[in-house]
Amino acid sequence: MERPNWAPGDIDLERPSVARVYDYWLGGAHNFAADRAAAEKTLEAMPEIRTVVLNHRAFLRRAVRYLLDQGVRQFLDLGSGIPTVGNVHEIAQAADPGARVVYVDLDPVAVAHSRSLLDTNTQVSVLQADVRDALGVLSSPEVTKQLDFDEPVGVLMIALLHFVSDEEDPWGIIGRYRDRLAPGSYLAISQAGYDEDDVESSASVQARRIYDRQVTRSTFRNRTEIGRLFDGFTLVEPGVVRLPAWHPESPADVEEAGKRFPGFAAVGRKE
Amino acid sequence: MTERVDQRVREDRSPLDPAVLAGAEVFARSWATAVIGSSYVPMTRAEVAQHLQDLTELLVAALFAKPFRTAPGHEIGSRLVDAHFTGTDTLGRTVQLLGDDLLADLGFPGDERLTSRLAALQGALAAGYARALRERTLAEQEAIRAAVLDARDQAESMLRASEARFRAMFTEAAIGIGIADIDGRILDVNQALQDMLGFSVDEMRQYNVRDLMHPEDAGSVWRLYDQLIAGECDHYRAEKRFHRADGEQVWTHLTLSLVRDDHGEPQYQVAMIEDVTDRHLLQNRLRYQALHDPLTGLPNRALFLERLGRVFNNRAKHVRAGLCYLDLDGFKVINDSLGHDTGDQLLVEVGRRLDQSVSGEGKLVARMGGDEFVILVEGSSGEQDIVEVADRVLTALEAPIRIAGHELSVSASIGIVERQLSGTTSADLMRDADITLYWAKADGKARWALYDPERNAREVARFTLSATMPRALERGEFYVEYQPLVRLEDSTVTGVEALVRWQHPEFGRLAPDRFIELAEETGLIVPLGRWVLRKACEEARRWLEEFGDSAPFVSVNLAVRQSRDPELVRDVKQILDECSLPPHHLQLELTESAIMGTADEPLEALRALCDMGVRIAIDDFGTGYSNLAYLKHLPVHELKIAGSFMEGLRAENEEDPVDSQIVATLVQLAHALSLGVTAEGVETPAQAARLLRLGCDTGQGWFFARPGPPENIDSLLRGDL
Numbered sequence: 001m002e003r004p005n006w007a008p009g010d011i012d013l014e015r016p017s018v019a020r021v022y023d024y025w026l027g028g029a030h031n032f033a034a035d036r037a038a039a040e041k042t043l044e045a046m047p048e049i050r051t052v053v054l055n056h057r058a059f060l061r062r063a064v065r066y067l068l069d070q071g072v073r074q075f076l077d078l079g080s081g082i083p084t085v086g087n088v089h090e091i092a093q094a095a096d097p098g099a100r101v102v103y104v105d106l107d108p109v110a111v112a113h114s115r116s117l118l119d120t121n122t123q124v125s126v127l128q129a130d131v132r133d134a135l136g137v138l139s140s141p142e143v144t145k146q147l148d149f150d151e152p153v154g155v156l157m158i159a160l161l162h163f164v165s166d167e168e169d170p171w172g173i174i175g176r177y178r179d180r181l182a183p184g185s186y187l188a189i190s191q192a193g194y195d196e197d198d199v200e201s202s203a204s205v206q207a208r209r210i211y212d213r214q215v216t217r218s219t220f221r222n223r224t225e226i227g228r229l230f231d232g233f234t235l236v237e238p239g240v241v242r243l244p245a246w247h248p249e250s251p252a253d254v255e256e257a258g259k260r261f262p263g264f265a266a267v268g269r270k271e
Numbered sequence: 272m273t274e275r276v277d278q279r280v281r282e283d284r285s286p287l288d289p290a291v292l293a294g295a296e297v298f299a300r301s302w303a304t305a306v307i308g309s310s311y312v313p314m315t316r317a318e319v320a321q322h323l324q325d326l327t328e329l330l331v332a333a334l335f336a337k338p339f340r341t342a343p344g345h346e347i348g349s350r351l352v353d354a355h356f357t358g359t360d361t362l363g364r365t366v367q368l369l370g371d372d373l374l375a376d377l378g379f380p381g382d383e384r385l386t387s388r389l390a391a392l393q394g395a396l397a398a399g400y401a402r403a404l405r406e407r408t409l410a411e412q413e414a415i416r417a418a419v420l421d422a423r424d425q426a427e428s429m430l431r432a433s434e435a436r437f438r439a440m441f442t443e444a445a446i447g448i449g450i451a452d453i454d455g456r457i458l459d460v461n462q463a464l465q466d467m468l469g470f471s472v473d474e475m476r477q478y479n480v481r482d483l484m485h486p487e488d489a490g491s492v493w494r495l496y497d498q499l500i501a502g503e504c505d506h507y508r509a510e511k512r513f514h515r516a517d518g519e520q521v522w523t524h525l526t527l528s529l530v531r532d533d534h535g536e537p538q539y540q541v542a543m544i545e546d547v548t549d550r551h552l553l554q555n556r557l558r559y560q561a562l563h564d565p566l567t568g569l570p571n572r573a574l575f576l577e578r579l580g581r582v583f584n585n586r587a588k589h590v591r592a593g594l595c596y597l598d599l600d601g602f603k604v605i606n607d608s609l610g611h612d613t614g615d616q617l618l619v620e621v622g623r624r625l626d627q628s629v630s631g632e633g634k635l636v637a638r639m640g641g642d643e644f645v646i647l648v649e650g651s652s653g654e655q656d657i658v659e660v661a662d663r664v665l666t667a668l669e670a671p672i673r674i675a676g677h678e679l680s681v682s683a684s685i686g687i688v689e690r691q692l693s694g695t696t697s698a699d700l701m702r703d704a705d706i707t708l709y710w711a712k713a714d715g716k717a718r719w720a721l722y723d724p725e726r727n728a729r730e731v732a733r734f735t736l737s738a739t740m741p742r743a744l745e746r747g748e749f750y751v752e753y754q755p756l757v758r759l760e761d762s763t764v765t766g767v768e769a770l771v772r773w774q775h776p777e778f779g780r781l782a783p784d785r786f787i788e789l790a791e792e793t794g795l796i797v798p799l800g801r802w803v804l805r806k807a808c809e810e811a812r813r814w815l816e817e818f819g820d821s822a823p824f825v826s827v828n829l830a831v832r833q834s835r836d837p838e839l840v841r842d843v844k845q846i847l848d849e850c851s852l853p854p855h856h857l858q859l860e861l862t863e864s865a866i867m868g869t870a871d872e873p874l875e876a877l878r879a880l881c882d883m884g885v886r887i888a889i890d891d892f893g894t895g896y897s898n899l900a901y902l903k904h905l906p907v908h909e910l911k912i913a914g915s916f917m918e919g920l921r922a923e924n925e926e927d928p929v930d931s932q933i934v935a936t937l938v939q940l941a942h943a944l945s946l947g948v949t950a951e952g953v954e955t956p957a958q959a960a961r962l963l964r965l966g967c968d969t970g971q972g973w974f975f976a977r978p979g980p981p982e983n984i985d986s987l988l989r990g991d992l
Binding site for chain 2: 011013020026027028029030031032050051053054057058061082084085086090091108109110111112113115116117249250252253
């Protein structure tokens with residue numbers, strides 16, 4: 001008989017998962033053969049992918065520290081993936097033990113792992129949900145119990161939106177989150193993309209093709225398109241920039257390669 | 272999270288030589304440059320540099336330690352992993368950099384003892400790193416596997432919960448649910464269905480869906496089933512009967528749905544079955560009640576009409592059927608005199624006898640209401656079949672019926688119709704049977720009558736005539752003809768009889784015998800008679816003006832009903848006045864019965880007319896029963912002997928002595944009473960001669976003239992003929 005549509009789907013370890021492939025690239029071992037095979041195949045075509053994910057991870061750290069500096073103590077991490085070193089709550093609670101975090105991911109294994117790690121941390125919740133369903137996420141008990149929307153919230157969409165196609169209306173999705181936020185809240189986005197005048201290397205095209213086929217489809221966006229995602233927010237300096245160039249921790253972080261980096265980052269503030 | 276990075280800055284500075292310390296710093300910077308980017312570590316570049324600086328100092332201390340131990344090498348390797356320097360290149364670059372640069376950076380290039388110690392530390396670092404990485408990897412693998420199990424548990428528990436919900440829906444549903452595969456093998460049935468059919472799940476699993484076929488199933492049920500199994504339709508509903516385990520039957524509403532697999536191929540069939548037996552039985556009972564007469568238990572009018580309609584729907588060519596329409600004679604009297612209770616019991620007994628005497632395939636006895644019953648005979652072969660039924664029924668009713676001490680004799684009248692069904696309708700059949708019943712009543716009751724299309728046509732025509740007569744009068748379809756009354760002595764026309772005719776648009780010219788009786792029944796005779804009277808008086812006036820003393824009087828027939836019309840005298844007087852006609856120019860003809868059999872009122876009217884000077888004649892004298900003694904007191908001037916007495920006088924050579932004697936006697940009687948005598952129906956010269964001989968005063972008939980338009984009279988009077 002057909003399974004009712006509210007029952008979860010199979011957990012198929014033969015299929016690579018976005019979260020576990022990402023973990024593998026970050027040097028983690030929270031992954032399985034199928035994940036590693038897909039990750040290696042992509043790496044073969046584009047060895048710099050490891051650097052790319054390291055940079056997204058590093059941007060997460062810098063963005064959270066920036067938001068902490070702005071006084072934000074609540075974080076909604078959308079598409080949080082497999083917890084690895086340097087998670088949002090570690091960074092935030094190091095600065096302020098009262099900081100609150102909600103992790104949201106669709107991957108049931110990532111969510112189960114996060115829950116087992118965070119079992120005792122009452123300031124952190126983990127929600128299994130599709131982040132595209134903004135109203136569902138915002139009305140979930142995990143979110144409503146943990147976050148106070150009368151106070152600023154930092155919404156994090158790190159290495160997420162290249163998995164949301166234009167047809168799925170990322171502008172509408174972000175708008176629904178934005179409408180719930182108090183003034184002084186922030187949105188941090190990093191996503192894959194090239195600038196209008198960049199020439200995407202054939203290696204990158206090849207890598208994307210492998211990734212799209214084996215893991216999940218991706219949508220690259222240029223600087224202007226990413227800027228448009230911040231409708232209703234005021235971009236903080238320096239606006240939309242290539243990932244390594246957003247508030248670098250050291251000039252050495254922004255090397256020559258950073259100028260050609262296939263991804264952008266920005267943080268906006270809701271006034 | 273559990274993974275913590277030691278970011279503490281060591282307070283205890285190395286006691287080593289400052290130059291060595293400076294060399295260590297140089298090395299730490301090179302190290303940081305070599306490994307940054309090889310792994311993700313959640314540290315800024317400066318933090319990474321500080322971390323490696325600490326590790327370098329630890330290494331340098333170990334290099335010069337007394338006694339020399341390799342344990343710090345293990346620790347450094349382990350701490351690299353702890354800081355998440357887990358990338359594949361990190362260890363290689365580290366080991367290579369140690370070998371290439373460390374001793375030179377510290378200012379001891381080529382020192383064999385240190386080179387040997389460094390090699391040992393490198394080995395220890397690699398081993399420590401490997402062991403820590405292995406532990407970390409195993410821990411992470413275990414964690415992720417645990418997460419998978421958790422997630423699966425979670426998913427499965429949700430699935431179980433949802434399955435439990437579905438299972439509960441299935442088992443607890445009040446409606447019967449059954450699931451079978453596409454070959455019809457029954458896989459599962461819920462409790463409600465088990466209860467409904469009286470079979471357990473295991474018993475049901477022995478069955479194929481097709482085993483549940485019931486002989487009463489509509490053909491469409493299994494036709495749709497085949498279509499569904501073939502994937503041509505996704506569900507259907509049907510009324511279906513099932514056999515229960517105990518042999519009883521269950522009436523159900525069945526909904527069968529097809530379940531397809533992910534590729535759209537038929538996979539299962541799901542039946543939802545609702546027990547509607549109670550409803551069905553109730554419907555049957557209600558239907559029985561709706562279709563049967565509660566008093567006699569016989570089918571009622573509705574069922575009879577339904578059956579009759581079905582007979583007509585199913586008719587094939589040449590199929591015949593017959594009806595007996597039966598009505599008890601004098602039932603109302605019994606009801607009124609002995610009470611409705613007795614009447615009802617009588618009806619019950621009559622119903623019983625009818626049912627008993629009429630039995631067999633294709634025969635239906637129904638009570639139509641009141642004391643009317645009907646018998647339908649399907650597939651009759653001719654009128655005789657139905658006549659036999661009617662005879663049997665009449666015989667069955669002959670024996671007296673005892674009710675509450677009364678011995679009641681009943682009889683019935685029956686109308687019979689029997690015919691081929693094609694070309695007729697049930698309504699025709701019913702109407703004709705009803706008409707025929709009326710004939711049986713009119714013909715004397717306690718009998719049957721057979722439908723006669725010609726009789727019916729006549730009655731229809733009569734009806735048509737009576738219905739169209741009022742408008743005919745308005746439209747002037749009536750006209751008056753005149754027949755002379757001739758004095759036998761000298762052949763002088765003394766009077767004319769006015770005879771009304773109807774020029775009917777459909778039936779043509781109609782004589783009074785076709786419509787006067789109808790006009791009497793409907794009452795139209797009064798206005799019609801008045802109209803004739805006026806017409807005749809107008810003519811009489813015209814003749815008076817033209818012919819003066821030799822003008823004839825007009826003789827106008829007065830119907831019974833007219834004679835009893837209280838307005839008669841006034842009407843006559845008014846018409847005479849309007850026409851300025853002297854009363855003795857008018858004669859009114861009445862039949863014997865109109866004059867004799869009446870009460871005083873008409874007689875008074877006649878007297879008044881007589882006193883007025885109007886002549887009164889008795890028409891058709893000799894055919895009724897006249898009280899001869901009474902006759903002399905009546906205001907009468909003339910007797911008109913009925914034409915039937917003329918028969919014996921008509922032949923030239925011989926005459927009937929009886930007729931002759933009767934006429935002679937009548938003439939003598941009339942003359943004895945000082946009445947004039949007119950003979951009607953005079954058609955031959957012999958008759959005229961004999962009447963004259965017998966002393967008859969006046970003759971009328973074809974021998975003298977046929978009735979005709981007033982102009983014919985004109986000609987006669989002028990002596991044109």
